[in-house]
Amino acid sequence: MLERISFGRSVDSLDVPGEIRLAITTALRRIEAFQDRWDRPQIEQFVAADYVLVFQTLNWIQQTQPLISNRFLEWGCGFSVVACMAAKLGWDAIGIEAEQDLLTGGQATARDWFDDPSQGPELLQGNFLPAGSETFADDPTLPSLGHPVADVYESLGLDVDDFALVYSYPWPGENQFHEDVFDHHAARGAIHLQFAGPHDMRIWRKIS
Numbered sequence: 001m002l003e004r005i006s007f008g009r010s011v012d013s014l015d016v017p018g019e020i021r022l023a024i025t026t027a028l029r030r031i032e033a034f035q036d037r038w039d040r041p042q043i044e045q046f047v048a049a050d051y052v053l054v055f056q057t058l059n060w061i062q063q064t065q066p067l068i069s070n071r072f073l074e075w076g077c078g079f080s081v082v083a084c085m086a087a088k089l090g091w092d093a094i095g096i097e098a099e100q101d102l103l104t105g106g107q108a109t110a111r112d113w114f115d116d117p118s119q120g121p122e123l124l125q126g127n128f129l130p131a132g133s134e135t136f137a138d139d140p141t142l143p144s145l146g147h148p149v150a151d152v153y154e155s156l157g158l159d160v161d162d163f164a165l166v167y168s169y170p171w172p173g174e175n176q177f178h179e180d181v182f183d184h185h186a187a188r189g190a191i192h193l194q195f196a197g198p199h200d201m202r203i204w205r206k207i208s
Contacts, residue, residue, distance in 0.1 A: 002183050002192070005203040007060060014056040020088065024051045027081045027109050034079075034105055046078050046102055049169050049195040055085045057201045058167075061191065062089055065205075067164040068189040074121075075128035075168040075178070076144070080106030082167055083121035084113045091165070093121035094156070096128040098147035126152030128168075129181060130160055136180040143171040144178070160185035169195045179204060 031048050061067075072086040077095025079102060086093040097103040103125050114120035127149050134145055153159050160166065166186065170178045175196055182192040186206045194202040 001206070001208045002179060002204040003207045005065070005191070005205055007057075007064075007201075007203065011056050011060045011201070012053055014059055016052055016055055020055060020085065021052065023084070023113050024055070024081065026112055027051070027079055027084075030105060030108060031079050034101075046099070047169070048079075049082070050198060051081050051085070053199070053201060054082055054167075054193075054195055057193065057203070058082075058085060058089055061165065061193065061203065065191060066189070067191070068187060069162070069164040071158075071163045071165075073128075073160070073163040073166045075166060077106055077121075077123065078102045080109045080121060080123055083123065084109055086165075086167075087119065087121045088113065094158075094163075095121050095123045096126055096152055097123070098125065098127055098149050100125055124152045124156065126150060126155075128152075130185050133181045136184065137177050139173070142174050142177055144174055161187040161190070163187075163190060165191045165193060167193045167195075175202075182206070 070092050072091035072093040074083040074095040077083050077097045080095045083093045083095035097106060103123060106123050110120040127147050130151055130153060137145060166182055168178050183206060188206055190206050192204040196202050
């Protein structure tokens with residue numbers, strides 16, 4: 001069972017270091033250039049989040065919420081900005097992405113953010129959904145179900161319940177699906193953070 005964590009509007013007043021803002025700006029430029037290319041099909045399921053607000057929320061969670069471990073997981077990491085931010089905040093961060101072109105962009109982001117690759121996130125190509133997740137979907141056409149690649153958890157040697165914090169940016173109509181998958185697979189006490197749209201961050205804790 002998940003319990004919604006309330007947090008005030010003051011989260012968007014938390015300080016964001018200048019180096020983080022600059023790194024976000026650089027990443028957004030890379031994303032814009034990628035999306036403006038005409039010589040490849042567009043990856044319609046990739047949309048950039050409000051990364052400043054995500055950083056502020058991650059910072060708030062780190063400062064105020066008990067965490068069951070130091071492991072962070074980004075579902076569908078795209079250009080890996082959030083996984084990089086989590087690593088900058090000191091989490092052991094992993095990002096999973098099905099689309100190789102997006103993962104290549106994410107690897108470039110990580111090189112920008114970290115001179116030492118060992119300090120950055122681990123980025124993996126594969127399906128972020130654990131096997132059998134489709135049983136939690138009311139609609140079999142949900143975009144998250146449309147990636148014909150295997151999940152990475154067995155090769156990674158970790159499961160969703162090994163992570164303290166799982167972040168996702170659900171496609172419209174997928175919020176409940178992501179919550180249900182997290183609720184089924186996460187450890188008690190773990191946190192699920194969703195960017196659900198402009199000015200809409202949602203935080204859940206698994207309590208049972």
